[in-house]
Amino acid sequence: MAQQTLTAAVRAGASDAAQRIAKHLSPAVAKSSDFVAERAEGTYIYTTDGQKHLDMAAGIGVVSTGHCHPKVVKAIQDQASQLIHSGQNIFTSNVAQVGLLDRMLKIVPPGLTRLFFANSGSEAVDNAIKVARAHTKRQNIICFENSFHGRTFGAMALTTSKTYYRQGFAPLMPQVVVAPYPYCLHCKVRQAHPEGDSWYKIQPNVAPYDSYTARTCCNAPMESLKWILKQQSAPSETAAIIVEPIMGEGGFLTPPPSFLPTLRKICDEHGIVLIIDEVQAGVARTGKWWGHQHVSGEAMHPDILIFAKGIASGFPFAGLATRDDMFDGLALGTMGGTYGAAPLACATANATLDVIVEENLLENATQRGLQLTEGLVQLADKYPIIDVRGRGLMCAVEFGGHDGSMTASPGVAAAVTKAAGKRNMLLLTAGARESVRFLPPLTVSEGEIAEALSIFGDCLEDVFGISAQQAATA
Secondary structure, three states: OHHHHHHHHHHHOHHHHHHHHHHHOOOOOOOOOOOOEEEEEEOEEEEOOOOEEEEOOHHHHOOOOOEOOHHHHHHHHHHHOOOOOOOOOOOOOOHHHHHHHHHHHHHOOOOOOEEEEEOOHHHHHHHHHHHHHHHHOOOEEEEEOOOOOOOOHHHHHOOOOOHHHOOOOOOOOOOEEEEOOOOHHHOHHHHOOOOHHHHOOOOOOOOOOHHHOOOOOOOHHHHHHHHHHHHOOOHHHEEEEEEOOOEOOOOOEOOOOOHHHHHHHHHHHHOOEEEEEOOOOOOOOOOOOOOOHHHHHHHOOOOEEEEOHHHHOOOOOEEEEEOOOOOOOOOOOOOOOOOOOOHHHHHHHHHHHHHHHHOOHHHHHHHHHHHHHHHHHHHHOOOOEEEEEEEOOEEEEEEOOOOOOOOOOOOHHHHHHHHHHHOOEEOEEOOOOOEEEEOOOOOOOHHHHHHHHHHHHHHHHHHHOHHHHHHHHO
16 A cells, blocks of 8 residues: 555656756766666556557566566565575575476586586676685686676776776776677778678577677787786686677677687686676577577586576676585685575576576577567668677667768667657667667567567667658758
């Protein structure tokens, strides 16, 4: 009843609520809309102004089983009535965590038999750094251009997708080296090819677009990494290399097929820990449990795997999985956290993983992702889309210029997401270049993807259509 009263009050003073939010909450938190969320179900969110929004963002990929999935809601309700908090530093475990261990050990890559649970992707990244440094007795961490690993000081030092995530906060965590990442679309070697930009074709990363599997790389980024190990970060001082299997916030960049296996080989040669950050790409988002499994299967195993976002359907939860010996260098008490492995979070994660299995959401992510990819490729025939990339329900497009160039006008991606908001569809930009990403719930239906593509086409017409061009030049 109290919640209903509060909702009614917010509805009645919607404009006043927006003003109070703007006045009293941190202005450093970016907002992509002016709506106040009230309730949600499946792939739709309802706001206090009575509007219904098609959610192609899923809270930045966290609402994996859809909003308020009945089984997830019931798990939260049941757990809340039994045990809300116990404390991982007080009790050996809790019943929900024991159940989660069993489930996680079935889906993490072979050889990863130790787990640690935390609250957010950033926190998991920070702990992965601690584990790698303690295990190797080395300090340096190598990350990549376009990466996003979080906003805490350790994770922020590894984040390069946009300057504003880290500007003004120096000195950051030291001993971090940034390596080039294979962004084939804007590769200088490709641009120097006699055929120029026309040499690169839109090659989505999924079947039936099999040309991706044959894509070769100039190997310049890997060559640069090898020189980094000779010039900037000696292998004897390099604790870990951290990489996302698909660059998330950096633009949904999917590396050439040989990239991750080559990283694994380099790490094996030098005793370097390979950390795979699966915060955005993991937990069935790409049609497999983990994003790195598409390219190399079980052979390309990480030493540390980081997970968060979709693991608990929007409930704050994260963690990492490692080999059995990885924690040996850590003294007792060096890891922990008040809310880590909390019963409510573990129960929510249990229900999430059960729903993914029971409702075959890996296959749904694959099929709906293919539908989305095909629709985006068709739109590229009419509008200046120069790339369609990602896997499963982790898709993005990058825009070029009206003149056929490879560089779009600044703000184009934001204009498209703004046009989508006016048509009651939630979308997000991605990366420093002009890209828009799709991250719907894994439960999204064929009809909802078709609806999203239709709205997206209308948004592109708003921004890139003839009438829009005429208005811009008038």
